[in-house]
Amino acid sequence: MPNTPAHPATANAADDPRCIPHKLTAPLPVGDACRYPDYTAEDQEVWRTLYARMEALLPARAADEFLTGLAALQLERDRVPALADVSRKLSRATGWRIARTPGLLDARDFFSSLAQRVFPCTDYVRSRAELDYTPAPDCFHDIFGHTPMIMHPRFADFYQRIGQAALRCQDPAVEEGLTRIYWFTVEFGLIRNPGGLRIYGNGIISSSGETLHCLTDKVRKLPYRPETLAAQPYDIWHFQDPLFVIESFDQLEGEFVRWAKERRLL
Ligand SMILES: [Fe+2]
Numbered sequence: 001m002p003n004t005p006a007h008p009a010t011a012n013a014a015d016d017p018r019c020i021p022h023k024l025t026a027p028l029p030v031g032d033a034c035r036y037p038d039y040t041a042e043d044q045e046v047w048r049t050l051y052a053r054m055e056a057l058l059p060a061r062a063a064d065e066f067l068t069g070l071a072a073l074q075l076e077r078d079r080v081p082a083l084a085d086v087s088r089k090l091s092r093a094t095g096w097r098i099a100r101t102p103g104l105l106d107a108r109d110f111f112s113s114l115a116q117r118v119f120p121c122t123d124y125v126r127s128r129a130e131l132d133y134t135p136a137p138d139c140f141h142d143i144f145g146h147t148p149m150i151m152h153p154r155f156a157d158f159y160q161r162i163g164q165a166a167l168r169c170q171d172p173a174v175e176e177g178l179t180r181i182y183w184f185t186v187e188f189g190l191i192r193n194p195g196g197l198r199i200y201g202n203g204i205i206s207s208s209g210e211t212l213h214c215l216t217d218k219v220r221k222l223p224y225r226p227e228t229l230a231a232q233p234y235d236i237w238h239f240q241d242p243l244f245v246i247e248s249f250d251q252l253e254g255e256f257v258r259w260a261k262e263r264r265l266l
Helices: 041-057 064-073 083-094 107-115 139-150 153-168 172-187 208-214 226-230 249-262
Strands: 097-100 118-121 190-193 196-199 221-223 243-246
Touching: 041 139, 041 208, 064 083, 064 139, 064 196, 083 097, 083 118, 083 139, 083 153, 107 118, 107 153, 118 139, 139 153, 153 172, 153 249, 172 226, 172 243, 172 249, 226 249, 243 249
Parallel strands: 097 118, 190 243, 221 243
Antiparallel strands: 190 196
16 A cells, blocks of 8 residues: 655656655654754755645635644644644644654554654655655655644544554455545545635645635535545546535545445555
């Protein structure tokens, strides 16, 4: 099962060492054990640029729940946040912690972390040439994109359930379905908020192009049902179409648990 590539990927992604999954031979540092890297001035400037650009796009586009999580995290705008700090805030809110990963993880290692409420997070910043996309997650995708949703109790539980279900998966066809469910929810999910359709998918929220594109009429919006998502192939090379809309995070988790239990994954 693939890990969670950032989006859209580049044509030469397969040659990029960041795209080669790491098979762990030792535990990742977790929480306070994640040391703050020696970021360059350029790294910090790229973080500031990405943050400012995405923050301007969030109103009326990002889900209320994402904005609530982002506000509660109080991520630094002017410097790359420390994983240890973000981990402490997540831990207080939902019992999740952050582990520092050197890049994409082997699927089993990745889902094993999720099952333990540990989010594997990169700490390197994309280059200035990659402001609009990266072939693999960087810390803007992981911290800005992913961690605000993990502050939401129901999303946090759903995310752990995904990890637990993936670890039990033996059937390649079911595994593919689970990968698609992950893709169309965690990375590319939409929700119907009181104010209208909003984004909660991290792959969208860390890409300005996808953020601007996904709510337009050019993209089909279909109701969330795990069976439908599991049957829907995706293409990492282009903007996503269709996208799937949840009514609530209770529905997201409840329907996923039903789907997984029917397949003896939970
Ligand atoms: Fe991701």
